[in-house]
Amino acid sequence: MGLKLGIFGTGYAGLVTSVCLAQLGHTVTAIDKDPDIVASLSDGRPTIHEPGLPELLTNNLQTGRLRFTTQAEDAMAAAEIVFLCVGTPPRADGRADLAQVEEVARTIAPLLDGYKLIVEKSTVPARTADWIDWTIRRLAGREHPFDVASNPEFLREGSAVRDFLQPDRIVIGADSSRARSLLLDLYEPSFECPIVVTSVTTAELIKQTANAFLATRISFINMISDLCEKLGVDVTTVASSVGLDSRIGGHFLSAGLGFGGSCLPKDLSSLIKVAEDNGVDVSMLRDVEHINTARVDRLLAKVERALWVLRDKVIGILGVAFKPDTDDIRGAPSLGVVPRLHGAGSILRIYDPAAGPNLQRLYPPDDRLTYANSALEAARDAHALLILTDWNEFRSLDLGQLRSLMRTPIIVDGRNLFEPAQVQAAGFEYYSLGRGEATLRVEPKRVYV
Template sequence: MRVAVIGIGHVGLVTAACMAEWGHDVVGFDNDPAKVESVRGRSVPFHEPGLEELVLRGIDEGRIRVTGDPAEALADVDVVFICVGTPMKADGAPNLTYVQAAAAMVATHATTPTVVAEKSTVPVQTGERIRQALALQAQSAGGSSRHEVVSNPEFLREGSAVQDTLFPDRVVVGADSARGHEVMRRLYEPLLSGHDCPYVATDVKTAELIKHASNAFLATKISFINAVARICEMTGADVHTVADAMGHDVRIGRPFLNAGLGYGGSCFPKDVEAFIHIAAEIGYDFGLLRETERINRDAKQWPVGQLRRLLWNIGDKEVAVLGVAFKPHTDDIREAPALEVVDALVAEGTRVRLHDPVALGHVQGRWGEDQVQLCKSAEDAIRGAHAVVVATEWPEYADIAPAQLVEWLEYPVVVDARNVWDPTALLDAGLQVASVGRRIPAAGV
């Protein structure tokens, strides 16, 4: 089938590459010339494991091309994916300006009747608005809309987006006509026939709600275990063991029960706030999600509190912070908890030494050089620092031995906000430790 993807960011480019992998002919559109030129130059403009290989294969086999010309992108296509940003407004509502602009683009430039698929995360009832935008733009041109609107939310995780798209645990499609489902089933046939993947067929509004409900639930799960972690710290229990035992229950499951700095990224913070706003607009007070947000805010303050406990005054100290991306295996720093940790330390007058394997380029110039030093290696960050804080659970940090920490640190203080190290091994090496969800007595330095 012939597929157009509007927006070649994290969602759009992964969608384009995977559609091409399934044998479809794909054209990606973006109004950012830098993104278009990056892909044309055989380079993916962000870090996502496995994506560059997939994109290059699609280009080499003639199944992927990119353009900044909407007329070229939308000529004679069967399906158009809208994969544009939906940033959060000041009041928590999602900004759907880019979605409306994409719909108007389809109405203006599509040369044949097509299925317009929402892939961006949008609030319930957005499909109706897209239909309205298509109709208004068509009327202004003296015609009528011939396009079908469906909802096909993505459930990919940054850092494993390619695998999540190629091998999903479900495909959700909301359509209000038989034609919409027929086209989308044909589109996903290479996946549905080759894997045991359910096709969840529903209406547009329900599909839109499924996406927000899924992300809000996962965010709540993270906040729940962080609340349990505070109780564990106060009582001397171990949150990791608690989470493992909970996870054996098939009704609960182990994923997203990792206590730490809380959730971040481009989805959970925005989607939780959007869901609260959507509920309020229709008269429902979603208090559970407001508490989820509060617990998440508190989780980001934990490392600085632990540094004060272990170091007393931190304004005259140098602290190594390991990780700035909101999670490992991505360079995305949007709503990254590490940023709030660094900002809080800088506000205290602490000098920060910051390392991340792939994301440092995105914080270049964010702080003054006298406030934050960007380090090329974890060792460079840690050596001579008065303490180290783990803010992102990159695997390479877990490989640092306790003896190396003792050798590199000026003071033997470790604040493990992601529980990457065995606290017993750290204590046995003579380090003073703060570990999320564990009560570990520490003497003064």
């Protein structure tokens, strides 16, 4: 039989969690303090772009297993388990901003009416559960039994529904047997993957460690990519060959513009702060950050190398989401590239299959920045085309047609989408990252080496 669940926060993580847990047969009341989000979701209109989500949303609203509200009381009254899926954005000093988490703890405290299991799904620094526990105890008024557990979420935007329903593992951090068995009741009947049961603090650290490690792999291959460029070697060959080693594996070894999004950068900087606050030397992780932030400079240097003067050059930009299959632009490299080219006087034509409206809120159209409805429209009369996100639809562009539309056939590819020989054969000057100076126009002899 399904459990009754309350979920605070219906952003990228909370909405996917809500629809997927309802899909598994649980009764979910999802709370968001943003009334526009609640109204839209209650009408079956998804507020984020995520493959598979619209169908699950409609289906579970119809069955009555899923509803959305702005009223915390509605959810708390019925819920056996309450999930925290609110945001934990970075503060200016790199630490996680836990204001949303604290606000939910303060909201929950006076609403306790019998045992509740309160579960962190938001990614938080180690020992945050202690603070939640302390806050609720202080504000609850009367003595009510409750536990705080950790059940970190590992979904990836763009494949979040699949990741939630077919996870590699589930991590349950619980310090009481009651909390442990409730979370096992929730997951064990529906999932065959390994379920790691551990302490709350361990679970909190597992999530931040996983993201810091993924970020490290990306910066590692980007560091090697810079060396490849100097040596005339193709980093994609190096990475795929290295990844064939079963001790290493091929994931998160794509050289390019680096990592972005709302998770990897902030979870890395948060872990660095936790470690430094505890007197542990994590200078290696500082280098991971440093390599990543330098990627945008590296790409822009290539744009200048390709175009020389940037003022009045028409540049088509393909992709502004931080990764394909999402409309999320938080922490995206495009947020570094767009304002700098705009500030340099370039004329930008931007296209993204899903994230255009989100960028438009930050950078409204003007006489030097417009939004196109297709990749071809962005490329028309452009002096160069800049690829910032590896959407599949860009891979299948007709290069001949693209070339015929552009004023000068130049592609600067921040995601290494194409084979240099293939693009050059179609008549383009092609600049990518880590594919050897061999791909650059300034050393034409080496193109054919």
